[in-house]
Amino acid sequence: MFKSRFMPCPTCGASVDRHGLPEHQCLPERRTDYEMFGLREEIARLEADLGRYLATASGRFSTWLAARQVRRRP
């Protein structure tokens, strides 16, 4: 099997030369993007779950209460 000279960094996903991996330093922005990419399905599911919750009686009450609390702030 063909073994590429480069491999993805397991922490940030950057393409790194196999021999340079010990010296590789992950960029915080790249690491965040990589983690967000890994969570994309959970994020999409959260939006759908939140929408379903907000459509329930409890969710409508929470929405009403939050709006009321925001209006009452000085």
Ligand SMILES: [Zn+2]
């Ligand atoms: Zn990295």
